[in-house]
Amino acid sequence: MNRPLTLPAREALTSTFLRWWNTQGEWVEAPNQRRDGESGVQRLQLSDPSLPALYCKRQVGHLYRSLQHPFGRPTVLRERQALSALTRIGIRVPELVYCGARREAGKWQALLITEELQGFVSLQDWYRGKLYEQWGTLIHRQLLQNLGITLSRLHHAHWQHGCCYPKHVFIKVHGKADSAWVEIALLDLEKSRRRLRRSAASRHDLRQLYRHCQDMPECDWSLLRVAYDASFANPGGVYRDAI
Incomplete structure (x- = not known):
């Protein structure tokens, strides 16, 4: 499996999302039905063994609600914020590779892709x-x-x-x-x-x-x-x- 590391600077966000969405791996956490949707995690094994494997959290309609977002947003967007905040205060977290979300046929689809914590x-x-x-x-x-x-x-x-x-x-x-x-x-x-x-x-x-x-x-x-x-x-x- 090839990792889409390098993308043209002006490539549309939708195209980037689709490339990741269509990249499949082995389920390490089968999709769970909760929060009016489902969420699961796949392990993406790269063709280059020198690179760390990736973990892809894949969600459909898996939302959190708040005063700011009463109609709900994908939980991976909240997780992305936490990853950034914890990094700033010096706490080790998985390296973020990609995070994105879109609405398709009225339903949220979302991805969060991080590097494996090697040796942990x-x-x-x-x-x-x-x-x-x-x-x-x-x-x-x-x-x-x-x-x-x-x-x-x-x-x-x-x-x-x-x-x-x-x-x-x-x-x-x-x-x-x-x-x-x-x-x-x-x-x-x-x-x-x-x-x-x-x-x-x-x-x-x-x-x-x-x-x-x-x-x-x-x-x-x-x-x-x-x-x-x-x-x-x-x-x-x-x-x-x-x-």
């Missing part, structure tokens, strides 16, 4: 696969600390993930032995939104993560919360340069 594993797989045994206590503690700091950074900027499950928190260990360090990434941001109160974003996401991360021992959760609370109380010391 989900927090869910980290625990279920017992990868902490492979990397040892120091790296595991660093993971919990960095996750606490990342979530604090998110909430201090008034952003709520909205779907803060362990399968949407990704981890990558860089380097080896004493020089290794842990990077955290967040994905699946279609429910993300700004909250007026930071405490509301914090309460929602932390409760959600705690409830769904059943493989995490209480002692690990305590370490994560210590890092989170310290970062939230002193955000300037953690991410001053990222804003």
